[in-house]
Amino acid sequence: MIRSAFLLLLVLAAGACAPAARRHATVDIGIHYSHYSITRIDVPAGVPVTFTIHNDDPIDHELLLGDPAMHERHRTGAEPVHAARPDELTIPAMSTRTTTLTFPVAMTLTYMCHLPGHEAYGMTGVLVARF
Ligand SMILES: [Cu+2]
Numbered sequence: 001m002i003r004s005a006f007l008l009l010l011v012l013a014a015g016a017c018a019p020a021a022r023r024h025a026t027v028d029i030g031i032h033y034s035h036y037s038i039t040r041i042d043v044p045a046g047v048p049v050t051f052t053i054h055n056d057d058p059i060d061h062e063l064l065l066g067d068p069a070m071h072e073r074h075r076t077g078a079e080p081v082h083a084a085r086p087d088e089l090t091i092p093a094m095s096t097r098t099t100t101l102t103f104p105v106a107m108t109l110t111y112m113c114h115l116p117g118h119e120a121y122g123m124t125g126v127l128v129a130r131f
Contacts, residue, residue, distance in 0.1 A: 027052070028051075029053045031055040034061070035123060040125060045129040047102065048100050
Protein backbone atom coordinates (compact mmCIF):
# COMPACT_ATOMS: atom_id res chain seq x y z
CA MET A 1 0.00 0.00 0.00
CA ILE A 2 2.76 2.41 0.89
CA ARG A 3 4.66 1.42 -2.20
CA SER A 4 1.70 2.07 -4.53
CA ALA A 5 1.09 5.43 -2.88
CA PHE A 6 4.73 6.30 -3.49
CA LEU A 7 4.40 5.35 -7.17
CA LEU A 8 1.26 7.45 -7.46
CA LEU A 9 3.14 10.44 -6.03
CA LEU A 10 5.91 9.91 -8.58
CA VAL A 11 3.38 9.90 -11.42
CA LEU A 12 1.70 13.05 -10.09
CA ALA A 13 5.05 14.77 -9.66
CA ALA A 14 6.06 13.91 -13.22
CA GLY A 15 2.82 15.40 -14.52
CA ALA A 16 3.25 18.53 -12.44
CA CYS A 17 6.76 19.02 -13.77
CA ALA A 18 5.72 18.93 -17.43
CA PRO A 19 6.25 22.53 -18.45
CA ALA A 20 3.20 24.30 -19.85
CA ALA A 21 5.47 25.98 -22.41
CA ARG A 22 6.00 22.60 -24.04
CA ARG A 23 2.36 22.39 -25.06
CA HIS A 24 1.96 25.87 -26.54
CA ALA A 25 4.22 28.91 -26.49
CA THR A 26 3.46 32.56 -27.11
CA VAL A 27 5.70 35.38 -28.30
CA ASP A 28 4.88 39.09 -28.31
CA ILE A 29 6.75 41.33 -30.71
CA GLY A 30 6.38 45.09 -30.89
CA ILE A 31 7.28 47.30 -33.83
CA HIS A 32 8.22 50.90 -33.10
CA TYR A 33 10.24 53.41 -35.13
CA SER A 34 10.83 50.67 -37.73
CA HIS A 35 12.48 48.27 -35.32
CA TYR A 36 11.33 45.02 -33.75
CA SER A 37 11.19 45.11 -29.96
CA ILE A 38 13.14 41.85 -29.79
CA THR A 39 15.86 40.72 -32.18
CA ARG A 40 16.33 37.19 -30.86
CA ILE A 41 13.50 34.79 -30.12
CA ASP A 42 13.98 31.37 -28.54
CA VAL A 43 11.03 29.01 -28.96
CA PRO A 44 10.41 25.34 -28.25
CA ALA A 45 10.43 23.05 -31.28
CA GLY A 46 7.58 20.62 -31.80
CA VAL A 47 4.77 22.65 -30.23
CA PRO A 48 2.59 25.44 -31.62
CA VAL A 49 3.98 28.92 -31.08
CA THR A 50 1.59 31.85 -31.39
CA PHE A 51 3.19 35.14 -32.38
CA THR A 52 1.41 38.41 -31.69
CA ILE A 53 2.92 41.37 -33.50
CA HIS A 54 1.90 44.93 -32.64
CA ASN A 55 2.80 47.64 -35.12
CA ASP A 56 2.81 51.01 -33.32
CA ASP A 57 4.13 52.89 -36.34
CA PRO A 58 2.01 55.00 -38.71
CA ILE A 59 3.32 52.94 -41.65
CA ASP A 60 2.90 49.29 -42.65
CA HIS A 61 5.56 46.70 -41.84
CA GLU A 62 6.19 43.03 -42.47
CA LEU A 63 7.41 40.06 -40.53
CA LEU A 64 8.69 37.38 -42.87
CA LEU A 65 10.28 34.35 -41.26
CA GLY A 66 12.50 32.02 -43.21
CA ASP A 67 15.87 30.81 -44.37
CA PRO A 68 18.39 32.82 -46.45
CA ALA A 69 16.94 31.59 -49.76
CA MET A 70 13.43 32.70 -48.78
CA HIS A 71 14.67 36.16 -47.81
CA GLU A 72 16.61 36.50 -51.04
CA ARG A 73 13.43 35.79 -53.00
CA HIS A 74 11.58 38.48 -51.06
CA ARG A 75 14.32 41.08 -51.48
CA THR A 76 13.62 41.00 -55.17
CA GLY A 77 9.97 39.92 -54.93
CA ALA A 78 6.88 41.67 -56.17
CA GLU A 79 4.30 40.82 -53.49
CA PRO A 80 3.11 44.15 -52.07
CA VAL A 81 1.07 42.51 -49.27
CA HIS A 82 1.51 39.22 -47.42
CA ALA A 83 -1.65 37.60 -46.17
CA ALA A 84 -1.89 33.99 -47.28
CA ARG A 85 1.00 32.29 -45.47
CA PRO A 86 1.40 31.97 -41.70
CA ASP A 87 5.13 32.77 -41.83
CA GLU A 88 4.74 35.87 -44.02
CA LEU A 89 2.76 38.70 -42.47
CA THR A 90 1.98 42.24 -43.38
CA ILE A 91 1.17 44.25 -40.25
CA PRO A 92 -0.71 47.38 -41.30
CA ALA A 93 -0.01 50.67 -39.55
CA MET A 94 -1.23 50.85 -35.95
CA SER A 95 -2.54 47.28 -35.93
CA THR A 96 -1.90 43.81 -34.50
CA ARG A 97 -1.62 40.49 -36.29
CA THR A 98 -1.27 36.98 -34.89
CA THR A 99 -0.03 33.79 -36.44
CA THR A 100 0.72 30.30 -35.14
CA LEU A 101 3.62 28.21 -36.36
CA THR A 102 5.07 24.85 -35.32
CA PHE A 103 8.76 24.18 -35.89
CA PRO A 104 9.00 20.40 -36.38
CA VAL A 105 12.76 20.24 -35.93
CA ALA A 106 15.43 22.36 -34.29
CA MET A 107 16.26 25.24 -36.60
CA THR A 108 17.51 28.80 -36.83
CA LEU A 109 15.65 31.26 -39.04
CA THR A 110 15.67 34.99 -39.52
CA TYR A 111 12.73 37.37 -39.60
CA MET A 112 12.69 40.69 -41.31
CA CYS A 113 10.71 43.36 -43.05
CA HIS A 114 11.37 43.57 -46.77
CA LEU A 115 9.71 46.90 -47.43
CA PRO A 116 12.24 49.14 -49.19
CA GLY A 117 15.08 50.13 -46.86
CA HIS A 118 13.68 48.48 -43.73
CA GLU A 119 16.10 45.54 -43.58
CA ALA A 120 19.07 47.87 -44.01
CA TYR A 121 17.62 50.13 -41.30
CA GLY A 122 17.67 47.18 -38.90
CA MET A 123 14.30 45.44 -39.11
CA THR A 124 15.69 41.96 -38.68
CA GLY A 125 16.02 39.32 -35.99
CA VAL A 126 16.88 35.69 -35.33
CA LEU A 127 14.56 32.90 -34.23
CA VAL A 128 16.00 29.76 -32.68
CA ALA A 129 13.74 26.72 -32.24
CA ARG A 130 15.06 23.79 -30.27
CA PHE A 131 13.92 20.86 -28.17
CU1 LIG B 1 9.17 47.60 -42.02
